[in-house]
Amino acid sequence: MEMDLNAQVKKACFLQRLKDFPSKLKDGVTKHIKHVQKFGKDDPRRIIHSIKVGLSLTLVSMLYYVRPLYNSFGVSGMWAILTVVVVSEFTVGGTLSKGLNRAFATLIAGALGVGAVHLARLCGHKGEPIVLGILVFSLGAAATFSRFFPRIKQRYDYGALIFILTFSMVAVSGYRTDEILVIAYQRLSTILIGGTICILVSIFVFPVWAGEDLHKMVANNIIKLANSLEGFEGEYFPSSEKTSKGTNSSVREYKSILTSKSTEDTLANLARWEPGHGRFRLRHPWTKYLKIAGLVRQCAIHFEVLNGCVLSDAKAPQDFISKIQEPCSIISREAGEALKAIAKSIKTMSRYHVCVNTHIKNSKNAIENLRLALKVSFPETDKDLLEIIPVVTMASTLIDIVSYVEKISESVDEFSVLAHFKENLDPKLSPELGQHHLLHKGTVKPVLEGDNEEECNNSPHVVIAVHDEQPPTVNENNVNLGAEKTTVVVV
Amino acid sequence: MEMDLNAQVKKACFLQRLKDFPSKLKDGVTKHIKHVQKFGKDDPRRIIHSIKVGLSLTLVSMLYYVRPLYNSFGVSGMWAILTVVVVSEFTVGGTLSKGLNRAFATLIAGALGVGAVHLARLCGHKGEPIVLGILVFSLGAAATFSRFFPRIKQRYDYGALIFILTFSMVAVSGYRTDEILVIAYQRLSTILIGGTICILVSIFVFPVWAGEDLHKMVANNIIKLANSLEGFEGEYFPSSEKTSKGTNSSVREYKSILTSKSTEDTLANLARWEPGHGRFRLRHPWTKYLKIAGLVRQCAIHFEVLNGCVLSDAKAPQDFISKIQEPCSIISREAGEALKAIAKSIKTMSRYHVCVNTHIKNSKNAIENLRLALKVSFPETDKDLLEIIPVVTMASTLIDIVSYVEKISESVDEFSVLAHFKENLDPKLSPELGQHHLLHKGTVKPVLEGDNEEECNNSPHVVIAVHDEQPPTVNENNVNLGAEKTTVVVV
Numbered sequence: 001m002e003m004d005l006n007a008q009v010k011k012a013c014f015l016q017r018l019k020d021f022p023s024k025l026k027d028g029v030t031k032h033i034k035h036v037q038k039f040g041k042d043d044p045r046r047i048i049h050s051i052k053v054g055l056s057l058t059l060v061s062m063l064y065y066v067r068p069l070y071n072s073f074g075v076s077g078m079w080a081i082l083t084v085v086v087v088s089e090f091t092v093g094g095t096l097s098k099g100l101n102r103a104f105a106t107l108i109a110g111a112l113g114v115g116a117v118h119l120a121r122l123c124g125h126k127g128e129p130i131v132l133g134i135l136v137f138s139l140g141a142a143a144t145f146s147r148f149f150p151r152i153k154q155r156y157d158y159g160a161l162i163f164i165l166t167f168s169m170v171a172v173s174g175y176r177t178d179e180i181l182v183i184a185y186q187r188l189s190t191i192l193i194g195g196t197i198c199i200l201v202s203i204f205v206f207p208v209w210a211g212e213d214l215h216k217m218v219a220n221n222i223i224k225l226a227n228s229l230e231g232f233e234g235e236y237f238p239s240s241e242k243t244s245k246g247t248n249s250s251v252r253e254y255k256s257i258l259t260s261k262s263t264e265d266t267l268a269n270l271a272r273w274e275p276g277h278g279r280f281r282l283r284h285p286w287t288k289y290l291k292i293a294g295l296v297r298q299c300a301i302h303f304e305v306l307n308g309c310v311l312s313d314a315k316a317p318q319d320f321i322s323k324i325q326e327p328c329s330i331i332s333r334e335a336g337e338a339l340k341a342i343a344k345s346i347k348t349m350s351r352y353h354v355c356v357n358t359h360i361k362n363s364k365n366a367i368e369n370l371r372l373a374l375k376v377s378f379p380e381t382d383k384d385l386l387e388i389i390p391v392v393t394m395a396s397t398l399i400d401i402v403s404y405v406e407k408i409s410e411s412v413d414e415f416s417v418l419a420h421f422k423e424n425l426d427p428k429l430s431p432e433l434g435q436h437h438l439l440h441k442g443t444v445k446p447v448l449e450g451d452n453e454e455e456c457n458n459s460p461h462v463v464i465a466v467h468d469e470q471p472p473t474v475n476e477n478n479v480n481l482g483a484e485k486t487t488v489v490v491v
Numbered sequence: 492m493e494m495d496l497n498a499q500v501k502k503a504c505f506l507q508r509l510k511d512f513p514s515k516l517k518d519g520v521t522k523h524i525k526h527v528q529k530f531g532k533d534d535p536r537r538i539i540h541s542i543k544v545g546l547s548l549t550l551v552s553m554l555y556y557v558r559p560l561y562n563s564f565g566v567s568g569m570w571a572i573l574t575v576v577v578v579s580e581f582t583v584g585g586t587l588s589k590g591l592n593r594a595f596a597t598l599i600a601g602a603l604g605v606g607a608v609h610l611a612r613l614c615g616h617k618g619e620p621i622v623l624g625i626l627v628f629s630l631g632a633a634a635t636f637s638r639f640f641p642r643i644k645q646r647y648d649y650g651a652l653i654f655i656l657t658f659s660m661v662a663v664s665g666y667r668t669d670e671i672l673v674i675a676y677q678r679l680s681t682i683l684i685g686g687t688i689c690i691l692v693s694i695f696v697f698p699v700w701a702g703e704d705l706h707k708m709v710a711n712n713i714i715k716l717a718n719s720l721e722g723f724e725g726e727y728f729p730s731s732e733k734t735s736k737g738t739n740s741s742v743r744e745y746k747s748i749l750t751s752k753s754t755e756d757t758l759a760n761l762a763r764w765e766p767g768h769g770r771f772r773l774r775h776p777w778t779k780y781l782k783i784a785g786l787v788r789q790c791a792i793h794f795e796v797l798n799g800c801v802l803s804d805a806k807a808p809q810d811f812i813s814k815i816q817e818p819c820s821i822i823s824r825e826a827g828e829a830l831k832a833i834a835k836s837i838k839t840m841s842r843y844h845v846c847v848n849t850h851i852k853n854s855k856n857a858i859e860n861l862r863l864a865l866k867v868s869f870p871e872t873d874k875d876l877l878e879i880i881p882v883v884t885m886a887s888t889l890i891d892i893v894s895y896v897e898k899i900s901e902s903v904d905e906f907s908v909l910a911h912f913k914e915n916l917d918p919k920l921s922p923e924l925g926q927h928h929l930l931h932k933g934t935v936k937p938v939l940e941g942d943n944e945e946e947c948n949n950s951p952h953v954v955i956a957v958h959d960e961q962p963p964t965v966n967e968n969n970v971n972l973g974a975e976k977t978t979v980v981v982v
Binding site: 051057129142164176258301 | 568865880
């Protein structure tokens with residue numbers, strides 16, 4: 001009786017599950033589809049790349065579908081398919097690097113392979129496989145060893161692989177066929193066809209340039225530092241006037257910079273294979289980005305300490321914090337502004353060094369104020385002295401960060417010369433920019449304050465500014481009065 | 492006349508250069524050879540790997556050299572050569588991952604390809620290339636898109652590539668040949684032969700296990716932290732008694748840890764493909780290494796700040812430094828010892844938690860002493876207060892480092908349970924270990940102090956220890972008195 005009941009319950013359960021299955025399957029499938037859609041939307045270039053690969057494959061299939069082409073290449077056409085699949089990389093640099101490596105390695109290894117077969121034939125029928133075996137073993141081992149050298153690994157790893165592959169294949173198959181030159185020629189020509197299709201599709205159909213990605217990545221990392229600094233100010237001094245709720249989540253934006261080295265290295269390596277494109281010339285100083293990125297990462301390391309101060313439970317007495325709050329806020333805000341200006345300078349490839357230097361000077365002045373504030377507000381009782389240690393650490397880390405911002409600015413300055421950045425003046429620094437002098441007979445529309453920046457970037461006018469050399473003064477409302485004697489000439 | 496002289500000078504120069512050429516060439520060649528030799532000696536496994544690849548290539552060439560084998564496989568033997576070249580990776584995990592990916596992807600794509608050809612043939616001679624083209628385009632694009640998903644990219648990237656390759660090749664060549672099943676079978680069988688040769692050579696001829704490399708790397712990174720701490724003590728307090736000249740170079744050993752993430756990720760990923768080997772079981776918790784490595788890197792980030800303090804010009808007054816020197820020295824020494832014990836625990840796969848905990852407790856006690864020292868020795872004049880900021884930063888960073896050492900110790904403890912570390916007692920902590928209690932009738936040879944450690948690790952004896960729960964006391968000579976009531980039972 002009990003077993004019967006048990007069986008009935010089991011059956012009901014099974015039926016219920018069977019009933020639920022379609023809806024569960026539907027839920028699962030829609031969830032997956034949504035996930036895939038979101039993934040594609042996050043970076044639509046992924047979808048475009050997939051379509052590009054499909055396109056290249058369809059193009060190269062013509063070697064089989066079109067009778068005259070099939071007649072001249074025959075089954076060797078599969079090398080073209082193989083090449084297309086293997087060489088199609090996401091970035092133009094990746095495709096060029098693999099394509100050129102493959103082409104040259106096949107050429108060299110094919111020639112050597114043909115030579116090896118001719119050499120081996122001199123040794124008679126019995127000696128031939130032995131000589132070929134020794135040659136394949138030694139060249140294969142030597143080329144494999146060469147792949148460990150960092151310089152070869154970085155740029156020619158794929159070439160070395162294809163060298164071993166082609167040499168072995170030509171040398172070994174040479175033992176069984178007399179048409180070795182035909183094989184080598186067909187292999188080389190189909191690889192060239194496949195490689196050319198890939199490279200053309202990669203460059204001319206929605207190209208993804210590794211160099212541009214690197215350029216944007218470095219600029220965005222600097223912006224992340226700036227956002228983290230802003231977020232830090234809001235989180236460490238919650239009473240700060242400028243705090244908005246949005247900034248708090250940004251305080252940990254710097255985290256991704258700590259582990260971005262390998263991506264940057266790869267991009268810089270691929271960018272060197274790319275021809276000039278957009279704003280980048282052929283010999284753009286790609287390796288200099290790595291220097292800047294290294295400094296940015298060093299700076300992000302100090303943010304990690306700053307973040308530790310934010311998360312720490314041991315907070316100093318509120319009155320002490322409030323005494324140093326103002327200089328600390330100014331330091332982080334000005335350093336953040338300097339970082340933003342540096343990032344903008346990289347993004348627009350124009351020099352904003354006046355603006356950057358002013359912000360750095362402002363933050364340095366604030367450091368002096370901070371020192372002063374620390375001097376007068378050191379607590380007197382023993383207990384308090386220990387409590388303020390985390391605050392002192394925070395302050396000293398902020399000072400370190402400013403010195404890194406300066407280093408980043410210097411290295412971007414150096415870079416801007418090499419990369420031929422265009423000279424530019426930040427209109428924010430020249431309050432008189434609104435009142436243009438009329439120097440020619442046409443009517444010049446007065447530029448409104450809010451429009452200054454766009455106007456200045458886009459107009460072909462030459463803007464000359466003269467700045468006084470005195471350090472900028474920082475007043476309580478944190479208005480930059482650094483460029484007081486600016487005169488503007490619009491030609 | 493002058494031209495004549497000029498020509499004579501040029502000729503003399505040219506002759507001189509011609510004369511120097513052999514010796515210069517010789518110098519250059521010997522320099523290169525020495526460089527290559529040194530590179531091979533640095534990690535002899537590189538040479539062994541190169542020889543292994545040569546060996547696999549020679550073995551697979553037999554498909555051509557041996558008449559019966561050539562008769563059955565024909566020119567398809569080249570797929571075996573191709574497989575050997577592409578699948579031979581440095582580590583066993585790499586070879587297995589590529590080999591299995593290649594085999595399964597070929598199997599699935601081959602079956603789908605044959606199906607696609609049969610489907611296309613239903614649409615008549617004109618419709619066939621169109622249907623095939625659409626299938627190749629859509630499956631190629633979909634598989635390419637799937638390679639962007641992190642989970643697929645991490646483990647099945649090569650499989651997806653081979654899937655596209657095989658499917659396109661089988662589907663497209665199916666248009667021109669009726670022997671498509673023969674082609675698919677030959678391709679699959681030769682790939683299996685090539686892959687099997689690679690995997691066997693990789694596992695049985697001087698194997699390089701990614702798992703073991705990861706294991707050693709994590710342990711060595713912890714040792715690097717310990718060395719940097721020791722070096723820091725010597726460099727920051729040059730008058731310290733324990734300073735030897737050798738330690739100073741070690742202070743920046745931690746630097747390599749900051750950028751080791753990608754190597755660790757790769758090794759952990761490959762290790763999961765490896766079968767059980769040596770001390771590691773099949774389901775060894777490889778991903779847990781990444782957690783430990785993450786904490787080690789977090790700790791290394793604080794070393795960067797410490798290093799900044801060492802390099803900083805702004806040194807505090809000597810009398811202030813000398814007041815906090817002792818607790819700081821003890822903190823760094825004890826934290827260093829704790830790190831060394833943790834690294835030893837990982838290396839030997841035995842638990843040394845008593846030893847580690849004692850050192851951590853000691854360093855925590857020293858932190859209390861440091862706080863006390865800071866309390867009594869805060870300078871009174873205003874100027875000095877600012878001067879000591881870098882020292883306070885240093886001290887607070889040291890305190891942070893101790894908390895990270897504790898976190899690392901906890902995470903290694905967790906890991907040791909999952910990885911079945913054997914229980915072990917550090918003989919240094921148990922002074923009574925020399926006097927074993929005789930519990931059975933055989934003679935137990937008294938263990939000498941110096942031999943304890945080895946004896947303890949190798950003997951099959953069960954060691955049971957009872958510790959008192961009081962925190963260890965730290966006396967001036969820094970002797971650990973943590974485990975005072977230890978009783979040892981040898982069964």
